[in-house]
Amino acid sequence: MSVETIPLRDATERRTQIVAGTVRLLVAMVAALLAAVSDQPLGTLAWLVPAVMLGALAASQPRAGWFWRWAVLLELVIAAAAIPVTGGSRSAMLPYLLGPMFGAGFRHGARVVAIAGGVAAAMLAIGLPLDPVRADRRDYVIAAAQWCVLGVLFGFVAAWARVLATSEHPATHYAQVSRLLGELRARARRLPGSLDPVSAAETLLDECAEATPYDRGAVFLPTSADRLAPLVVRGAERIDLDTRVTGDGHLAQAWQSGAAVREVGRRVRSGMASLLVVPLPSEEAGSSGLLVLESAAEAAFPANVVQQVGQLALAAAGRLESALLFDEIRRIATVEERQRVAREIHDGIAQELVYVGYELDALGAELDLRTPAARDTVRRTREHVTRIISELRLSIFTLRTAPEPGGLGAALGEYVRSVAGAAGIAVHITLSEDPARLPADAEAELLRIAQEAVSNARKHADARNLWVTLEVNPPHARLRVEDDGHGIDSEAQRGFGLDIMRERAERLGATLRVSPRHPTGTCVEVHVGGATG
Secondary structure (H helix, E strand, O other): OOOOOOOOOHHHHHHHHHHHHHHHHHHHHHHHHHOOOOOOOHHHHHHHHHHHHHHHHHHOOOOOHHHHHHHHHHHHHHHHHHHHOOOOHHHOOOHHHHHHHHHHHHHHHHHHHHHHHHHHHHHHHHHHHOOOOOOHHHHHHHHHHHHHHHHHHHHHHHHHHHHHHOOOOOOHHHHHHHHHHHHHHHHOOOOOOOOHHHHHHHHHHHHHHHHHOOOEEEEEEEEOOOOEEEEEEEOOOOOOOEEEEOOOHHHHHHHHOOOOEEEEEEOOEEEEEEEEEEEEOOOOEEEEEEEEEEEEEOOOOOHHHHHHHHHHHHHHHHHHHHHHHHHHHHHHHHHHHHHHHHHHHHHHHHHHHHHHHHHHHHHHHHHOOOOOOHHHHHHHHHHHHHHHHHHHHHHHHHHHHOOOOOHHHHHHHHHHHHHHHHHHEEEEEEEEEEOOOHHHHHHHHHHHHHHHHHHHHHHHHHEEEEEEEEEOOEEEEEEEEOOOOOOOOOOHHOOOOOHHHHHHHHHHOEEEEEEOOOOOOOOEEEEEEOOOO
C-alpha cells in the first residue's frame, strides 16, 4: 500500500498562469526576433535566454510560493542590466520589460507592479555609465524612461484585467466577505461600547443631555417607505413631526440639506417650544439618520449649542451606522440559519416520517380482519405520525416566514391564515399600520411572538376562533392574539413557549401580558413603546 500527497490546483489561479505565460512568451518571441536583427545578436541572446528561463520558472510556480516573490524581480534585474551593454536605446531587451511587468500585475496585483517598476528604473539608472561611449546618453535616458513607464502602465492594466476576470467568481466574493468579517471581529473586540443600535442612540441622547437641557429627544432612521421611523424616543411617547423625507417639513429639510434645522418659538399643544434637528452623516453619502431635540424653552439651542450638538452627532454617527450594519448582518445570518434548519427538517426527519407513515399503511392493510386490537394500534400510530408530519410542516412554514419585503402585517396575515386554516380555526384579523415601519429587528420579534401565541392556541387551547389585532404607529405597536379555547392556567404560565415570548418582549423593551379572555380563552398582548397613538 502506497500513500502519496497530491497538491490541489485552483482553477482560477491556473487560468491566470496560462494567460500570463502566454503574454510573456509572445513578448520573449518579439525580443528574440529583434535580437536576431540587432548589432549584437549573440550578446543579446546570451542575456535573453537566462531571463526567459527564469521567467518561465516563475510563471510555473504558485502565486503564494516564496520563489515567485523574488523570481520576477530577479528577471527584471537581468533584463534591465542587459540593456546598457546590448545596444542601449536600441537594445532588444527594452521591449522584454513588458513581459515580467505583465506577469507581476496579472498574477499579484498593482502593488507588486509598483515595486517591479522601481527595481527596473533603479537598474536602468545604475547601468547608465555602462552604455557604450558611441551611444547617445540622452537617447538612452529617454528610451529607458519611456519603456519603464510603458512597462508599469502595462502591469497596471494587467492587474485591472485580473480584477475583472476574477470578480465574478464565487470564491472571490466569499474570500472578500471572509476578510471583511475577520476584520470586523478584530475591530469589534476593541470597541469601547456595544454594537447595538438602541444603545448607541441612547448614548447619543445622554451626551446631548449633558451638553444642553431638553425635554424631548429622539433618533430617527430611514425606512423603505421614504419615511423616517424613531429608533429611540425619550421624554414623550412620540414627537409630532412629519416623518417624510420629502416636502418642507423639519425632518425633510435636515435630511435633504445635510444641515441642522432650528426653530425657536415653535407652537405646540402645551405652548411655545424650540426644536433642533441635526443630521447624522453617513460614511458613504448623505445622512444615516436624524437627531431631534425639543425644549419647552422658547430660546433654547443657541448657535454655540447647535455646534456642540453637531459635533456629538458627528462623533456618534459612525458608531450608530456601524451598529446598524452589524445588526443587519446579524439579521441576515439569522434568516439564513432559519432557512437552513427548515431545509434540514424538510429533507431529513419529515421525509423519514412520511416513509414511516407509508409503512404503517401497508402494515394495516396486511393485518387480519380478526385482529381489531392490532388494527386499532396501527391506526392510532398512523394518526400520531400524521399529526407529527403536520406539525413539522407548520414548523417549516414558521421558520421560513419573515416580515420582508411586504411588512409585518402582510407576513403576519399570511402566517395566521395558513396555520389556522390548516387547523380548522376561524380567523379574525385586524391590521392598522402606519406607512412608516418599525425597525427590522422589532418586526421580526413581534412576528415570532405572534407565531408562538398562535401555535399555543392551535396546539393546547382547542380553540375554534382566533382574533389577531396589530396596530403599528412607530415607535409604538400593539399586538393582540386571542382565542376562545379552554384558557390558560398557572402551570401554562410557566411554560417554555411563554418564556420565549417574554424573552423576545424584553429584547424589544416591550411589555407582554397573558391573561384569561372572557368568557373563555386566552389573550396575549404585547405593547411596544407604550400605548399606540
